[in-house]
Amino acid sequence: MVQTKNGYETSYEDRKQNRLQVVYRRQTQERQIFMQDLKEIRRQREIRLFKTMKNLIGPTWLQALSVLQRKALDTLEFSIYQDLLEGRPTRTASLMKELGLYPRPNTVELMTCVYLGRNDPKEMLAQLFLTTYGHPIEGKRCYYNLNARLVLSGILYLGLENLLELLRLRFLPDKEKKPPKPKPRPQPQPQLESPYLQEMTAVLYLRPKRKPFRPAPLPNLDDLNDPYEEEPPIAKPPPPPPPRPPPKKRLPRSYCDKIAGVMNIEPYSTITTTHTIKTVTQGNQLRKTKGSKMSIALKKSYGISVSRSSRGDKRRKRLTAPNTGISSTQYTINGVSKVHGKKVFVLGNVSTLPPEGDLINGGFRLINGEYINIHCGFRGRPPPQKPGICDCVTNWQDAVFKYVKENKCRCGHLYDYGNEGIFPPEEIPYFQKPSRFSPFQFNYHTIYNLDEKQLFVEKKFKKIWDTDSTLHIGDSAVIEKKDKKKKKFRRSSATCLGQNPKPEDYLKCALRQMRRLNIAAKLPDIHLVPELKEWMRWRIYGPFTKSVKKDMLIKSFMFWQIYCGLEKKGLGHVYPKQDPKYKGLTTWKNKQDLNDKFRKYTLKYKLDLYRTYAYSTNILWPTMFQAEFPNKKFREIFFSYLFSRIEDLQLMHPYNSREAAERANILSKKRYICKPDGAEEKD
Template sequence: MPNNGYETSYEDRKKRRVHFVYKRETHERQIFMQELKDIRKRKEIYYVKTMKKLIGPTWLQALSVLQRKALDLLEFCIYQDLLEGRPVRTANIMKELGLYPRPNDVDLMTCVYLGRRDPKEMLAHLFLVTYGHTIDVKRAVYNLNARLMLSGILYLGQDNLLELLRKRFSPNKEERPPKTKVKREKKPLLESPYLQEMTAVLFQRPKREPFRAPPLPNLDDLNDPYEEELPIVKKPPQPPPPSPPPKKRLPRGYCDKIAGIINFEPYSTITTTRTIKTVTQKNVRRGRSSKLSLAINKSFGISVTRTKKRRKKITIPNTGISNSKYTINGVFTVRGRTVFVLGNVTILPSEGTLINGGYSLVNGDYINIHCGFRGFTPASKSNTCDCLKNWQDVALKYVKEHKCRCGHHYDYGNEGTFPAEELPYFHKATPFSPFQFNYHTIYNLDEKQLYIEKEFKRVWETESALQVGGNVAIEKKDKKKKKLVKRSSTTCLGQNPKPEDYLKCALRQMTRLNVAARLPDVHLVPVLKEWMRWRIYGPYDASERKRKLLQSFEFWQTFMTQEKKGLTHVSPKPDPIYSGVTTWQYKQDLNDKFKKYMHKYKLDLFRSYAYSTNLLWPTMFQAEFPNRKFREIYFSYLSSRLEDFQFFHPYITREAVERATVLNKGRYICKPHGAEDVQQ
């Protein structure tokens, strides 16, 4: 029965209404929470992208205090290792820097010798030996070892780069005219001091003028044509397949054997009977030896040809002309004589060579591909006589003296308004007709008429005049093409240069003076970028500092949220070896495997913490103005090498939350009966 309003009670209608309102409000709240979740997710993604941009280049890794101290000692260690002849101290520096796996002694000693003048060159050679390309080539992804090497090069050359930038962007000295001191005339002293004139001065506090950056010097030499960046190094292509094995040569009698050729030849069986007498010392001295008796028995039988004749080497045919090339179709025997059959003979230019295009497999045989012939430049001609030069001078003189008044040279050298391929004096050739002379335009010198005829012919041939809006469509296509083309400034600085543009153009001129200037995207390094910004705009004011600190707090909260979701968490890989029960017999083997397992886990944790530290460090603006010791305090948590790594880190949020959860679960578990007695 239908539930009408008259047949149901008031309580049922009220209950149904409550259910309806609750369902609607719950749905609205779900929609609101989903939108809020999406907004927070987009906000976190935006903050993480901003944090990655603040790092700078993809190869930049923030170095701890211990790593910087080790790099400061690198030059002295290189000098001592060269005196000793083995890279012991430099290997310890690489260990302190955090390289794993570390280079072997042979490669390290080679790099130490090549970089004996500059430790930056030593690290650059080590990078070249490790990865197979120089440091100025840009890569899409850098592992931790590559980031540490390149960051070490930047740290060693950073002070010198700043000094070079300071000299390059130093303001021009203004020559002010010297001030001439005006001597004041001394007033005569009066008899009474009360009659002397006195001026009263009101004290005012000196106003501090805001800092203004000095003007930039002349930067015309930086505004050179722009050079495109080097392409990103990708994985090398797979090596080509190996060359086919050489064709196996069969013996000469093999073909006769397959064809079933049988020769009736007499052969002899030689039976040798040897009678040896006892040889004494005297017989040996006299030259006596054992006697041999040979019994030769001749007979006839069927046999395969076994004659081993030395094969005569075929001589290559020679035409007697040095620049002739030919193809050989085969070798035939004509009247008992081997003759080459030539396919075609080609006379090449002087010093020409045959182009071999490789091989191809056709019906089981490898056949060389013939790609034609390559001709070199012919020999230089002998000195020509003076008659040709004199004739040219006479012809040019005649053209200059006998040209018409309008300036037309009778189309000598196609000097008209049209280029050589658009001559208006000929009709264009077709597949069925050759070039034809145009008698209407040969004496016509009106440029406008020729231009109009040429444009109308172009429009008519493209059929754009027959379509409605054809010109409009062409214009739209041209506009689209113009939009797709990336506008690149012909100069380095461009129209509105930013601090990065100034840095990029200045560092291009410092590549020979400092190895660190060759690093890819070095103009995005935060230290250099901040110095350039300070040089152009001056220091931050109070409002900008406050905004920076608030932004740093927001980055910290985002990082904590990402850590709770497992940003830097490395879960140990489950291994069934350590889950079962073992005995003393396999204890040592199990310990060795567990040490290797723990070493791999340590390495993963070290790389994860290095990535998180590098991600968070540039967002901490507290290290810039309020506190100079902030870097040492922050980096005291991060170990510089794998050997000093600790598993318990108090600043990792994910591990702290997991420990708190475990403790909270254990608080409300009732202890079994008698547990207190066991603890006592």
């Protein structure tokens, strides 16, 4: 029996099997699509959370400093004083090494910065940044390398305490004079007939309740509400210009002379024969064989001059086409000739074109011994451009306004200021357009009213009444009907604080007034520093509650788990670059060369590791919420695993989970190895 895929001749078992395969294939495809969507959702979630972790850092230039780096910055002022006494920046250079700068500034630049910043260590670091990057610290950049981040973070650390003190003074609450409470005067008690009739008060002891913390009210901040404009980031320098194209290949001069027909015909002499004429070109003269040194020395000894002729030393000038300065003149050049040693053009004819257009030259013909130009017509020139519309509208000054009032405008704008006719009335609304609250309506009063003046006044009055402009409340009160649907004018677009200011808004407005008192206030986006934001938040809202602290603990744990998952995928792992120098067979002769190259290779790899670890440290540090709950011991422990200096770096990172897993896998493979027979040690 013939079995087909579908039909009556197929058995029940085959149809059941086909059905199961179709259902299985469909379910498998749906699961694959679901898993792909789930994978994409998780990837987007990881990207979003990673951006959240990066936003917790604060400004782009902020770098977390270890305890050793902070100690080095604390001794910077004394080191500057000692280096100025000695005249060489020995101690300051060692502090730059402790800070983690690589490559480090040279001695001349460092000594200049030390002298300019002798009064303030923050000024010294600011001068070092200006010398290295070519712009002051106020300039905002889209990207900062590690050296720039360390220098700017050092300036912030040195000026942070002073900034906090200035903020305390600025946001000090106003003193309120409370009126003194009147002292109660004891009233005389009436004398009772019996002491048993005296009222007795029973005292009940209650535990004192702790009042919730209420932060002091903010002072008057009207001076902070000035307009504020953020400076755009500094643009990257333009790339260097592309290299010049290679020079065109120049043909030999003899070839050019041959094409131009340049030749020298020598006169008859006894040396030359009558039946030969020698043609000598300039290229042939240059290719003459030079005499040997011995022959030149002999000629010098006999007083024979061996210098070349001045004619050969001159550089050949490039021929320029004849030009009379008349654009309507054309030449026909037949060739080049040499007259009295000077090369000139041989002109066939000269034709002058009429002034109204360019001649279309169709060539020339020789007719009866005369060359005749073939004239095919003239090229039409484009019509002259129309003069632009005058700018009488843009220059509304008093003199122009007076002139336009007294004289009718002739430029095409057709403005009329009462010279002719009456002022045209505005469009009168005879119909009311439908909206989501009312249907289309006819205004019967305006349809049957013939007095345009009355209709115009009613429309104007209704427009003023709807916009509340009769009260004259600021400039933003005059809002037309069509602008009602737009977003209302926010105060924050023109002022600093705005309507609902956040802690960073208060900082942004207050810190710009402290730039003369503290250099650290000049840093870009300093209002986003976590320590300053936390101080301002505490000043406005007070300390955290227990529920908020619990949420922060859960967030920190979640961020750490996310980072560990990203680390297993390769984040923070530096792969050693494969260098072809170390491949192939080598001998003992190459030992020193290979050692030197490998030393440079190791230093470069360590530098890449150091920068990667510094980047990962900077991302993980704000997830510990040390700005809200600072702890010096925790900072020491944190930076003992995640290195902050290139001197403390190890090629084997003990805190990287991926590298730790790789090492454990290698050790487990080497641990269980069965030795071959005969390899066991005999007792």
